[in-house]
Amino acid sequence: MKKIVLFGPVLSKLKNAYGGGTGGYTRNMSVYLNHFRSDDFTIVPCFHTVRGQFDFGPFTAPVRFAKDISAFVASLVTTRPDGVHILAQYRGAIPREFAVVLLSRLVGKPVLYEIKAGAFMQWYGSTNPLSRRLTDFCLKSSKVVLAEGNVYLDFVKETFGKEAQYFPNFIPTEEIPDEVSEKLRDDELKVLFVGYCFKDKGVYEVVSGCEAAARQGTRISLTIIGKEHDDFTKWMDAKAEQPNLRIQRLGLQPHKEVLRHFRLNDVFCYPTSHKGEGHNNSINEALMMGLVIVTTDKGFLGDILSDESAYFLKEVSTEEVGEAIRAIDGQREAAAEKSRNGRKLFQEKFTSDVAFKKLNRCYHELVRRPSRARAEG
Template identity: 25%
Template sequence: MTSNKQNRTVLFYAPIGNLTKGFKNGGAEAGCRKTMEVLRKEGYNVILLEKPTRISDSKLDGFKFIFTLANVYFRTIGLLRAHREGVFHVAGFYLNQVYFEWLLIQTARLMSVKSIYEIRNGGMIEAYKQGGSFYKWFMKGILTGASTVLCQGYEYVLFLKSEFGKSGVYYPNYIMDNFVQSNSDDRSDDAVIRIVYFGRVVPDKNVEFIIAVCKQLAIRNKDFTMAIIGGYEQQYYDFLQQQILSNGLDSERFVFHGRREFSEIVPHLRKSHFFIFPSKEKREGHSNSLTEAMGCGVVPIVSTAGFNESIAGSSDFVVNEFNADLYAEKVLRIWDTGNWKSRSDEVHRRVVQNYTESVVKTSLLGAYADLLGRSAKNELTLSR
């Protein structure tokens, strides 16, 4: 007879940041760490299989990557044999990972181990539709072969149902309960518009575009400050400084804080008014930064990348094109009409209702309970 301890074992194939130090350790790693934390809080024995990362295009790194993948696979087989009554949880990134992820899911299936495939990041639907028949066959094998599919974006739930007739479980990124506070800090009387960006300071996040938005505010004689928080490479930092000067902006309005622990970022968020997030990253998913900013009552002005629009919850916060003037207009339409406080309360409330640990974990734990035969699955729906 299988022991209860075995029954609560999770083999977790995911990146959590051990292999990617520094500013490249981003939202995917943070999300996976949160999943581990929730499962362990509930008494699950989580055994980590760290997803290897290829750091460069060199042949040597390529050989190391393949060797590491092989080691992970053979270790996985051993663990699947030892924990047949547990759950094999794969954090999926498809694209060039699809063949190895297919192998993992199909191996678990052959060994009669229940599996969860968690679709992380954005761009899965586009990757599937644009992929050839070979790629689609492997992707379909993953999505239909897994016992349960967790979907970071609600769009994925709808896609699974329409394309494969399979029910997905909505499992968005979220903030931990100990982070949640009331939105009592009233910043609406401030004369200065306080703008913040935090996250990876890299070209794909389009940080230089935020400087162009600030220029439009300066043209309109608006007083503002801009805080940029996150790790960066010196070359990109120098480029951003050059953009500030070439746009004729006062460099003292811009403060680069570098990489900071989240506990150090929170005080900046709680005194900021707008989080400008014009990401153009092709695989933008559910941005942790966006959720965390909204959770502090910071009003977002975002691009349509990833799941930004469904997270923000209102077209008033979304700009469909990379036009700095349109971003500035969104900011001023809220600021000049005196609606900032009500919109701040709105986005804070949206996070509390949809994107906190206590809300979202019901979806995750329900999926596990359903697989292990202890209760019916509890699916999360998106509150509007």
């Protein structure tokens, strides 16, 4: 059986890390390690550090770089892999990824570079010349390139001369329930937000939009799950209770508990304006559990969802969120139809049964040696 080293984030809850160390990259790493099964390949993890994990003052960045590259070298020596799979974060991580690709190339290990999140094109166009050169090397030196968004395929071809393959985010089939509870059955509308509670994720507008809808008579229960930014905590702590609206803030929760709340709620409200928004886990989980989705078209969301499967906001504002909540409450059958369409979309495209078949094919492509005729040509 051939071995693939998976270079990705450490699997830990870290108080000072972005999102508490439980964000999308970490979840992706966990899913690969715990659920990928193949008769041909085994995945061996090589964990790198994450932002906020250490604090060495002005020396934090070089210390992290040294630790990460040392860990990768040790993995090459002990594992002797047939290929390397990088969960690419680019941006501030590009020097580390350049070093990993360079070392892999020096020892003859082919690289699969998987572009995650939704900020790659915008970042590449605005970053400094050195970072662009490092990125050029990473992409051009990789044998296989995967992209989480369809919109990246043409960009990667035109910019780097590489044929990228679409590889959307997914959920392990083992976690998918055969059936989901009917939504919108109670008088009270149960609204859920899951994510890092800071401005760019739209959580302020979720709260204020629910407040606006409640003032117009909609009965709402709002549940907020995720690490809170200090500014959001102060803002929420200063709020007074209001009629027709109950709010519970649960902070970080174990994944099983998060899924339980997806089952219990009707609406997933995620009005993100985050520049790096990709195909996040929470959108998949909302689709999987049959929730009515209220979101924006930022990042990959407009490519994943449509008006048949979600309510799109024209802008991230209190008024837009409030109107969407009121529309769902007033036209519940139409909202339920969107939720059914969303779950069907998820089952057809975003499960590990679908994803891992493709990943297995990509690993075969990664380790395949060129034929003698092609090599000589």
